[in-house]
Amino acid sequence: xxxxxxxxxxxxxxxxxxxxxxxxxxxxxxxxxxxxxxxxxxxxxxxxxxxxxxxxxxxxxxxxxxxxxxxxxxxxxxxxxxxxxxxxxxxxxxxxxxxxxxxxxxxxxxxxxxxxxxxxxxxxxxxxxxxxxxxxxxxxxxxxxxxxxxxxxxxxxxxxxxxxxxxxxxxxxxxxxxxxxxxxxxxxxxxxxxxxxxxxxxxxxxxxxxxxxxxxxxxxxxxxxxxxxxxxxxxxxxxxxxxxxxxxxxxxxxxxxxxxxxxxxxxxxxxxxxxxxxxxxxxxxxxxxxxxxxxxxxxxxxxxxxxxxxxxxxxxxxxxxxxxxxxxxxxxxxxxxxxxxxxxxxxxxxxxxxxxxxxxxxxxxxxxxxxxxxxxxxxxxxxxxxxxxxxxxxxxxxxxxxxxxxxxxxxxxxxxxxxxxxxxxxxxxxxxxxxxxx
Amino acid sequence: xxxxxxxxxxxxxxxxxxxxxxxxxxxxxxxxxxxxxxxxxxxxxxxxxxxxxxxxxxxxxxxxxxxxxxxxxxxxxxxxxxxxxxxxxxxxxxxxxxxxxxxxxxxxxxxxxxxxxxxxxxxxxxxxxxxxxxxxxxxxxxxxxxxxxxxxxxxxxxxxxxxxxxxxxxxxxxxxxxxxxxxxxxxxxxxxxxxxxxxxxxxxxxxxxxxxxxxxxxxxxxxxxxxxxxxxxxxxxxxxxxxxxxxxxxxxxxxxxxxxxxxxxxxxxxxxxxxxxxxxxxxxxxxxxxxxxxxxxxxxxxxxxxxxxxxxxxxxxxxxxxxxxxxxxxxxxxxxxxxxxxxxxxxxxxxxxxxxxxxxxxxxxxxxxxxxxxxxxxxxxxxxxxxxxxxxxxxxxxxxxxxxxxxxxxxxxxxxxxxxxxxxxxxxxxxxxxxxxx
Numbered sequence: 001x002x003x004x005x006x007x008x009x010x011x012x013x014x015x016x017x018x019x020x021x022x023x024x025x026x027x028x029x030x031x032x033x034x035x036x037x038x039x040x041x042x043x044x045x046x047x048x049x050x051x052x053x054x055x056x057x058x059x060x061x062x063x064x065x066x067x068x069x070x071x072x073x074x075x076x077x078x079x080x081x082x083x084x085x086x087x088x089x090x091x092x093x094x095x096x097x098x099x100x101x102x103x104x105x106x107x108x109x110x111x112x113x114x115x116x117x118x119x120x121x122x123x124x125x126x127x128x129x130x131x132x133x134x135x136x137x138x139x140x141x142x143x144x145x146x147x148x149x150x151x152x153x154x155x156x157x158x159x160x161x162x163x164x165x166x167x168x169x170x171x172x173x174x175x176x177x178x179x180x181x182x183x184x185x186x187x188x189x190x191x192x193x194x195x196x197x198x199x200x201x202x203x204x205x206x207x208x209x210x211x212x213x214x215x216x217x218x219x220x221x222x223x224x225x226x227x228x229x230x231x232x233x234x235x236x237x238x239x240x241x242x243x244x245x246x247x248x249x250x251x252x253x254x255x256x257x258x259x260x261x262x263x264x265x266x267x268x269x270x271x272x273x274x275x276x277x278x279x280x281x282x283x284x285x286x287x288x289x290x291x292x293x294x295x296x297x298x299x300x301x302x303x304x305x306x307x308x309x310x311x312x313x314x315x316x317x318x319x320x321x322x323x324x325x326x327x328x329x330x331x332x333x334x335x336x337x338x339x340x341x342x343x344x345x346x347x348x349x350x351x352x353x354x355x356x357x358x359x360x361x362x363x364x365x366x367x368x369x370x371x372x373x374x375x376x377x378x379x380x381x382x383x384x385x386x387x388x389x390x391x392x393x394x395x396x397x398x399x400x401x402x403x404x405x406x407x408x409x410x411x412x413x414x415x416x417x418x419x420x421x422x423x424x425x426x427x428x429x430x431x432x433x434x435x436x437x438x
Numbered sequence: 439x440x441x442x443x444x445x446x447x448x449x450x451x452x453x454x455x456x457x458x459x460x461x462x463x464x465x466x467x468x469x470x471x472x473x474x475x476x477x478x479x480x481x482x483x484x485x486x487x488x489x490x491x492x493x494x495x496x497x498x499x500x501x502x503x504x505x506x507x508x509x510x511x512x513x514x515x516x517x518x519x520x521x522x523x524x525x526x527x528x529x530x531x532x533x534x535x536x537x538x539x540x541x542x543x544x545x546x547x548x549x550x551x552x553x554x555x556x557x558x559x560x561x562x563x564x565x566x567x568x569x570x571x572x573x574x575x576x577x578x579x580x581x582x583x584x585x586x587x588x589x590x591x592x593x594x595x596x597x598x599x600x601x602x603x604x605x606x607x608x609x610x611x612x613x614x615x616x617x618x619x620x621x622x623x624x625x626x627x628x629x630x631x632x633x634x635x636x637x638x639x640x641x642x643x644x645x646x647x648x649x650x651x652x653x654x655x656x657x658x659x660x661x662x663x664x665x666x667x668x669x670x671x672x673x674x675x676x677x678x679x680x681x682x683x684x685x686x687x688x689x690x691x692x693x694x695x696x697x698x699x700x701x702x703x704x705x706x707x708x709x710x711x712x713x714x715x716x717x718x719x720x721x722x723x724x725x726x727x728x729x730x731x732x733x734x735x736x737x738x739x740x741x742x743x744x745x746x747x748x749x750x751x752x753x754x755x756x757x758x759x760x761x762x763x764x765x766x767x768x769x770x771x772x773x774x775x776x777x778x779x780x781x782x783x784x785x786x787x788x789x790x791x792x793x794x795x796x797x798x799x800x801x802x803x804x805x806x807x808x809x810x811x812x813x814x815x816x817x818x819x820x821x822x823x824x825x826x827x828x829x830x831x832x833x834x835x836x837x838x839x840x841x842x843x844x845x846x847x848x849x850x851x852x853x854x855x856x857x858x859x860x861x862x863x864x865x866x867x868x869x870x871x872x873x874x875x876x
Contacts, residue, residue, distance in 0.1 A: 031793065035817060108816070114838055120827050122837045129849050130819070212849050233671065233850050254872030261874035355469065377867050378546065379473060381568070389558050389870025398875070399560045399866065400552055411567050411650050411863040412671050413850040425849040428837065429815050432827025434692030436699035437836070 015195060019203035022158055022191050023210025026131045029186035030156035034128045036185055038105040041151055044183035048148065049097040051175045056090050062171035063140065070138070070164050082139045085168055093144040096403075100148045103402040106424050107154045120435050124426040128154035130212040132423060133204050135226065137218040138162030143172045146215070147190045149405050151180070153423035156189050158211065160204060163196035170194050205230035215406050215418075220333070235418055237383075237409035239333040240270030240361040242391040245350040245376070247367035248281035254388060255366040256290050261390040262364070264297050268335050270407060271362050271384075271394040275330060275340045277350045283307065283343045284314045291341075295321055299337040302329050306343040330357040347372055351379050358382060360409050362394035383409055383416035453633060457641035460596055460629050461648025464569045467624035468594035472566045474623055476543040479589055482621035486586070487535040489613045494528050500609035501578065508576070508602050520577045523606055531582040534841075538586045541840040544858050545592045548867065558873050562864040566592035568650040570861060571642050573664065575656040576600030581610045584653070585628045587843050589618070591861035594627050596649065598642060601634035608632050643668035653844050653856075658771070673856055675821075675847035677771040678708030678799040680829040683788040683814070685805035686719035692826065693804040694728050699828040700802070702735050706773050708845060709800045709822075709832040713768060713778045715788045721745065721781045722752045729779075733759055737775040740767050744781040768795040785810055789817050796820060798847050800832035821847055821854035 013021075052059070063085040070083055109126040116122060132155045134146040143159055150157040161169045173192035181187050193200050205214060205226055214234045216226050223238050244262050246255045262273035278286055283306075291311065294301055295318045302325040303311070312319060329340040330353070344350050347365075354363050364386035365376040373387040384394040394417065396404025401419030408414050414422030451459075490497070501523040508521055549562040570593045572584040581597055588595040599607045611630035619625045631638050643652060643664060652672045654664050661676050682700050684693045700711035716724055721744075729749065732739055733756045740763040741749070750757060767778040768791070782788050785803075792801050802824035803814040811825040822832040832855060834842025839857030846852050852860030 031817070031819075034819075116836065116838055118831070118836065120831055120836070125815070127816075127819075233848070235850075251872065257872055257874055258870075265875055373869075377563070378565075379469070381469075381472075381565075382865065384866040384868060386868040387870065389868060389873035390875050392875040393556070393558055393868060393870070393873070394866070398554065398556065398558070399868075400554055410671070412673075415863050416866045425853050427820065428822040428832070428854040430822060430824040430827060430831060430837075431811075432696075432825065432831070434689065434695055435827035435831070436695055437703055437828050437830040 015197045015199040016203050018195065019193065019200050020207065020210070022193060023131070023207045025188040026156040026158050026191060027210045029188040030128070030130045032186045033151070033156045033189045034107070034130075034154045036154060038107075040183050040185060041105065041154070042101045044151055044179045044185055045097050045101045045148055047179035047182045048144070048176060049094040051179060052090060052094045052097070052144070055175060056087065059085050059090060059168065059171050062167040065167040066138075066165050073164075075164070079138070082137070083165055083168075085140055089141055093141050096145055097148045100152050100403055103152060103420060105152065106420050110429070111426070118435060118437075119432060121431045123429050125429045126421075126424050127427050129423055129425055131156045131158065131210060133158045133160070133211040133214040133232065135160045135201055135204065135214060135216045135218070135222070136162065137222065138164040140165045140168035140172060142217055143169050143192065144176075146217075146405065147176050149403055149420060150423060151190065153420045155423055158191050158193065158204065160193045160200055163198070166194065166196050202229070205232055208232050217406055235406055235408050235410070235414060235422060237270065237359070237361060237407050239359045240272070240407075241275065241331065241333050241357065241359040242271055242273050242361055242394075243275045243277055243354050243358055243363045244273050244391060245277040245344075245347070245354070245363070245365045246279060246282060246286055247347060247365060247369065247372060248279040249369040249372065250279075250282060250286075250366040251368055252282060252285050255286055256293070258364070258366060258388070258390050259290055260293050262392055263294065263299060263339050264337070265390070265392055267337055269392065270333075271391050272335070273339070273391050274332065274334055275342065275357070277342050277344050277353060278307070279347075279350075280306065280310070280343050280345050283310045287311060287341070288314055288316060291316060291318060294339060297337070299339055302338065302340045304342040307341050310343060333359070347376060351376060355381050361407070362386065362391045364389065364391050383407070453635045453637040454641050456633065457631065457638050458645065458648070460631060461569070461645045463626040464594040464596050464629060465648045467626040468566070468568045470624045471589070471594045471627045472545070472568075472592045474592060476545075478621050478623060479543065479592070480539045482589055482617045482623055483535050483539045483586055485617035485620045486582070486614060487532040489617060490528060490532045490535070490582070493613060494525065497523050497528060497606065497609050500605040503605040504576075504603050511602075513602070517576070520575070521603055521606075523578055527579055531579050534583055535586045538590050538841055541590060541858060543590065544862050549864070556873060556875070557870060559869045561867050563867045564859075564862050565865050567861055567863055569594045569596065569648060571596045571598070571649040571652040571670065573598045573639055573642065573652060573654045573656070573660070574600065575660065576602040578603045578606035578610060580655055581607050581630065582614075584655075584843065585614050587841055587858060588861060589628065591858045593861055596629050596631065596642065598631045598638055601636070604632065604634055640667070643670055646670050655844055673844055673846050673848070673852060673860060675708065675797070675799060675845050677797045678710070679712050679769065679771050679795065679797040680709055680799055681713045681715055681792050681796060681801045682711050682829060683715040683782075683785070683792070683801070683803045684717060684720060684724055685785060685803060685807065685810060686717040687807040687810065688717075688720060688724075688804040689806055690720060690723050693724055694731070696802070696804060696826070696828050697728055698731050700830055701732065701737060701777050702775070703828070703830055705775055707830065708771075709829050710773070711777070711829050712770065712772055713780065713795070715780050715782050715791060716745070717785075717788075718744065718748070718781050718783050721748045725749060725779070726752055726754060729754060729756060732777060735775070737777055740764075740776065740778045742780040745779050748781060771797070785814060789814060793817075793819050799845070800824065800829045802827065802829050821845070
C-alpha cells in the first residue's frame with residue numbers, strides 16, 4: 001500500500017502551527033483577492049479550466065494513488081465512485097469553472113445612495129467575507145467547485161478535503177495556485193491543507209482570527225461534530241427532513257406526479273421528501289394510486305394509524321408491505337427509499353407538524369387554494385417553502401443563483417441555497433463634506 | 439437593605455429548568471408573533487407607550503428599590519445614572535416606542551419574482567428570525583427599546599437585564615406583557631428573566647433549540663465572556679478602535695473640525711475615534727492647531743516617534759504633555775479623553791495599519807482626492823468606511839435605519855448598525871404548477 005505524497009512543511013511543526021501558518025497566509029492574501037478586478041478573477045478561472053483539461057493524465061495518476069489506497073482500505077463502491085477523477089468528472093469540473101466565469105461579479109456593487117438630513121450620503125457596498133474554510137469529504141471535484149466560487153467572490157480559501165483524496169487534492173491545488181499566479185493573484189489565495197492528520201480540522205474550526213466562515217460539505221456526522229466544536233461561524237445544514245402536504249383542495253393528478261418526483265427522482269439529496277402529509281378528505285383518492293407507485297419502485301412506507309385504517313378500508317393491495325410509523329420516523333432523514341406518511345385533518349395540523357418535526361430545510365404544499373398556499377408559505381418556518389412543485393427544486397442552480405456553495409438551514413446570513421452572494425457581506429460607505437455630529 | 443421582589447417559578451426548579459421553560463414558551467409564542475399583522479404589532483406598541491406614561495409612579499417606585507440596593511452596594515454615580523428611571527427617561531422610552539410604530543414593517547416583504555426556465559417562480563420573503571435573546575447591563579430603558587424593536591420585527595424575545603435592575607425590569611415586563619395581550623398577542627411574546635442568578639445567562643447562551651440569536655448590549659468584558667461561551671449566534675461587536683486618516687490631499691480646515699468632533703464630541707461611544715493617522719506631508723499643518731485643541735479639552739495624546747519629532751521641530755507648545763505611544767496603544771479602545779497619533783508616509787501605510795490594528799468597526803479618511811477616497815473605502819475592511827465625515831456618524835439613526843438594536847463588527851448577517859431588518863431573515867418562496875424536477 002503506497003503512502004500519500006504528503007510533505008509536512010516542517011516535521012518539527014505541530015499540526016496546529018502548520019494550520020495557523022496557512023491561516024496567516026490566507027488572511028494576508030485575502031486583501032489582494034478582495035482588490036482583484038473581475039477580469040483578473042475570470043482570467044485565473046479560465047487558466048484553471050485550461051490546465052485541468054491539459055493535465056488530465058497527471059490528475060488521473062495522482063487520483064490512482066488515492067483510489068488504490070481507498071480500495072486497500074476496503075471502502076465501498078459508492079465511496080470509490082465519489083473519489084474517482086474520470087475523464088467525465090474532469091471535464092465537468094472544467095465546465096463548472098467556465099460557468100462561474102459567466103456569473104456576474106457581486107463585489108463592489110453598491111446599494112442606492114440615501115442622502116440624510118445631516119448631509120451625509122449613505123450606501124452599502126458588497127465585499128468579500130475574507131477567508132473561507134471549506135471542510136469536505138473525499139470528493140476531489142469539490143476542491144475545484146469551492147475554489148472557483150471563492151475566487152469569483154474575492155475571498156481567500158483554505159480547503160480541507162477528506163484524507164483519502166489527498167494526492168488528488170494536492171495535484172489540483174498545484175493547478176489552482178498556478179492559475180492564480182498566472183493572473184497576477186497571490187498563490188496563497190487558495191491553499192489546500194496537505195496533511196492527512198485529522199487534527200487539522202480541529203485547528204481550522206477554532207482559528208477565528210484567520211477564518212471568517214466555514215462551509216462544511218458532507219454527511220450528518222461531520223456536520224454535527226463541527227457544530228459542536230466550531231468557534232468559527234458556519235454556513236451549513238444538518239439535515240433535510242422535507243415534507244409535502246397535500247391539501248383537501250389539491251389537484252390530485254398534479255399531487256401524485258409531484259409527490260412521486262419529490263421522493264423517487266433521487267433518494268440521497270437533502271431536498272428529497274421524507275414525510276408525506278395528506279388531508280383526510282383526499283387521503284383515499286391520493287394514497288391508493290400513489291402508494292402503489294411507491295411500492296412498485298420499492299419504497300418502504302411507514303404510515304400513521306389513521307393512514308393505515310384509510311388504506312385498509314379502501315382495499316389497498318399492498319397492506320402487508322406497510323410498516324407502522326413511530327415517533328422517531330417524523331424526525332428521521334432517510335436519504336433512502338423509505339417514506340413516512342401521516343394523515344392530518346387540517347392545514348394547521350400540517351403546519352404544526354412541519355414546524356415541530358421538520359428541519360427547516362424545504363417543505364411544500366399542494367393546493368389550488370391560493371389563500372391557503374399563501375398562509376402555508378408564510379407560516380412554515382423553513383428556508384424554502386414551495387407551492388405546487390417538487391421539494392427537489394430547492395437548489396442553487398434551479399433557483400437561478402448560477403452555482404451553489406451549499407445550503408443553509410440557519411436563519412442568520414444566507415438561508416436556503418447559497419450562491420456567490422452568500423460568500424459576501426455588505427459594508428456601509430458614507431460620504432460627507434467635513435460633516436460633524438452635533 | 440431590601441431584597442429584590444423576585445419570585446422563582448418554583449423553588450425546586452433549577453435555573454437551567456426555569457430558563458428552558460421560558461425558552462419553550464418563547465419558541466411557541468414566536469409563531470403567533472410572526473403571524474401578527476402590522477396593525478396588531480403597532481397597537482401593542484401604542485398600548486405600551488400609553489401604559490408607561492400612565493404608570494410613571496409605579497415604575498419609579500420599583501426603580502427606587504433597585505437604586506437603593508445599588509447605592510447600598512457602593513455603585514458609582516455613572517452606574518446609578520444608567521439605572522435611574524427619571525421622568526425624563528420614562529418619557530424618552532415612550533417616545534422611542536412611538537418612533538418604532540412609525541417605521542415600515544419589514545415582515546412579509548417580497549423580492550421581485552424570477553421565472554425560471556423550468557416554469558417555477560422564485561422569490562424571497564422577509565420573515566422574523568424567531569426568538570431573540572437580549573443580554574444587557576443594568577439599564578432598564580434597554581428593556582423597552584429592545585422589546586419594542588423585537589415586537590415590530592415579529593420576533594419573540596427573552597430579556598435578561600443586569601441583576602441590579604431586577605425590580606424595574608419586572609415592573610416594565612408587566613406593562614409589556616399587558617400591552618401584548620391587549621393587542622391579542624401572546625404575553626409570552628416578550629419575557630423578562632426574573633431571577634438575579636447569573637447562571638441564567640449561561641443557560642440562555644447554550645439554548646440553541648429555543649433562541650435563534652443573542653444580542654448582547656454592554657461592556658467589553660460581558661461581550662468577551664459571551665463570545666467565548668455562547669453556542670447561540672450573536673449580533674455583536676467587541677470593541678470600536680476607530681481611526682481617522684488625514685491624507686496629504688485633505689482639506690486641513692475640514693480635517694481639524696472633523697477630527698475634533700470624532701474624538702471629543704463624546705468619549706464613551708464605540709464610534710469615537712481612538713487613533714489619528716496623519717500623512718507626513720500635512721502633519722505639521724494639521725497637528726499644530728489640532729493638538730492644541732485636544733490639549734485644551736484635556737485629551738491626553740500618545741504619539742509615535744515621528745509625530746513627536748514633527749511637533750518638536752515645529753515648536754509645539756504642549757510638548758511636555760505628550761506621551762509616547764506603545765505598541766499596545768494601537769489596539770486599545772480608550773473610551774476616554776486619550777488619543778493615539780501616528781504619522782504615516784502613504785495611504786497604503788494607513789490602510790495597512792487600520793486593517794492590522796483596528797477592530798473593523800468604523801474608519802474614516804479625510805481627502806479631496808476622490809480616487810483615493812474610493813480606494814480607502816474599498817480596501818479598509820470595516821463595517822463602516824467614511825469619507826470626509828466624523829466616525830461618530832456610524833449609528834442606526836444617523837444612517838436612517840430609524841432605530842438600532844446594536845452594532846455588528848461581524849461579517850455574517852448584519853454588519854454595522856443593525857436596525858429592524860437585522861432582526862429578520864429571507865426565506866425562499868417558490869411557486870409551480872405541478873412542476874417536477876427531471
